[in-house]
Amino acid sequence: MGLSNSLENAPAGTRALSSRLSVLCPLDHDFLATLARDVMAGLGDQPKKLPPKYFYDDLGSQLFDRICDTPEYYQTRTEQALLERIAGGLVEEIAPTDVIELGSGAARKTRAVLDAVHRSGRPCRYVPFDVSEGMLRRSARQLLDEYEWLTVSGIVGDYDRHLSLLPPGNRRLLLFLGGTIGNSEPEEAVRFLSRVRANMGPCDRLLLGTDLVKDHAVLNAAYNDRAGVTASFNKNVLSVINGELDGHFDLARFEHVAFFEPECSQIEMHLRSTIDQTVCVDRLEMHVDFAAGETMRTEISRKFSRASVASMLAASGLELCHWFVPDNDYFALSLSKPV
Numbered sequence: 001m002g003l004s005n006s007l008e009n010a011p012a013g014t015r016a017l018s019s020r021l022s023v024l025c026p027l028d029h030d031f032l033a034t035l036a037r038d039v040m041a042g043l044g045d046q047p048k049k050l051p052p053k054y055f056y057d058d059l060g061s062q063l064f065d066r067i068c069d070t071p072e073y074y075q076t077r078t079e080q081a082l083l084e085r086i087a088g089g090l091v092e093e094i095a096p097t098d099v100i101e102l103g104s105g106a107a108r109k110t111r112a113v114l115d116a117v118h119r120s121g122r123p124c125r126y127v128p129f130d131v132s133e134g135m136l137r138r139s140a141r142q143l144l145d146e147y148e149w150l151t152v153s154g155i156v157g158d159y160d161r162h163l164s165l166l167p168p169g170n171r172r173l174l175l176f177l178g179g180t181i182g183n184s185e186p187e188e189a190v191r192f193l194s195r196v197r198a199n200m201g202p203c204d205r206l207l208l209g210t211d212l213v214k215d216h217a218v219l220n221a222a223y224n225d226r227a228g229v230t231a232s233f234n235k236n237v238l239s240v241i242n243g244e245l246d247g248h249f250d251l252a253r254f255e256h257v258a259f260f261e262p263e264c265s266q267i268e269m270h271l272r273s274t275i276d277q278t279v280c281v282d283r284l285e286m287h288v289d290f291a292a293g294e295t296m297r298t299e300i301s302r303k304f305s306r307a308s309v310a311s312m313l314a315a316s317g318l319e320l321c322h323w324f325v326p327d328n329d330y331f332a333l334s335l336s337k338p339v
């Protein structure tokens with residue numbers, strides 16, 4: 001399997017939209033097997049938990065996109081403004097031939113980088129990489145509409161398993177934005193970044209977005225928006241299990257819970273059973289008992305400091321080169337290179 005790049009040298013502005021887009025889909029039936037294994041292990045565990053990557057079916061991806069617009073969720077706005085401020089300098093310094101975005105989602109913030117690439121006048125390919133095929137295809141088409149010089153080679157894959165499919169290059173700018181690294185446990189994050197590092201050449205750079213520790217009230221509000229979009233996003237993981245594994249979760253019998261846990265410096269998101277209940281997951285031949293008030297953890301979202309980001313990068317074989325923060329110190333973008 002390999003990404004098609006035969007269109008790279010066609011003259012800009014003259015190519016049909018479809019000829020500028022290629023999408024590789026390594027996510028296949030083993031996705032279902034992985035989901036089944038993770039759900040079996042997570043719901044069989046005590047306390048129960050589920051990995052966050054299963055939030056993002058088409059509806060979940062759209063719900064996340066709506067979270068980004070809630071007044072409480074400062075992350076997206078803050079990172080966007082920061083990127084707009086620094087993208088020109090980064091593109092000048094790196095002169096990327098490829099912009100590769102892991103967990104690209106709606107690729108909202110990518111535009112700040114692509115605008116800077118456009119201003120630089122140098123050709124560049126965009127490589128979005130995401131588990132959510134619908135979201136990846138929609139965002140790729142929008143970008144191709146907006147940037148007529150752009151070529152997009154998307155990968156619908158799991159970055160825990162398919163990183164080796166990234167197209168090779170000399171001066172690639174890898175983006176991992178949104179604070180998504182915070183959704184992994186510390187050791188898991190280092191394993192992941194080490195794999196990213198192993199994929200990088202000496203002139204490649206990683207731009208990593210991390211949410212920072214701040215006033216707990218601000219953090220708690222960001223995961224408990226008044227409109228209830230985060231609650232719907234959280235419960236959507238139960239719909240994914242119902243749809244893919246013939247589960248019988250009744251979403252009305254679970255409630256959204258999210259709070260900052262200072263000891264681990266992380267937001268924890270849970271679903272709490274409102275009653276004693278047994279839920280069957282037919283495809284797993286599993287009966288899961290929940291006591292009234294029992295919670296299952298659906299996500300962690302770790303909050304960092306400059307020191308904790310630098311040490312996570314160092315443990316992954318990466319060296320922090322630039323640290324960018326806004327005036328309120330809410331969020332950071334760090335540029336790193338292979339040691």
Ligand code: SAH
Pocket residue numbers: 052053056061064068076102103104105106107109129130131132135157158159160176177178179180
């Ligand atoms: N980068 C965007 C989206 C963040 S949401 C932003 O900053 O707003 C996290 C994204 O990562 C989602 O689009 C989700 O589908 C994707 N994702 C989560 N786990 C993944 C995995 N294991 N492999 C690939 N993509 C994943």
Ligand code: AVI
Pocket residue numbers: 067075178179180181182183223230233269299300301
């Ligand atoms: C994708 N990720 C960085 C988001 C976060 O803030 O941890 C997911 C999210 N969960 C609830 N709201 C947003």
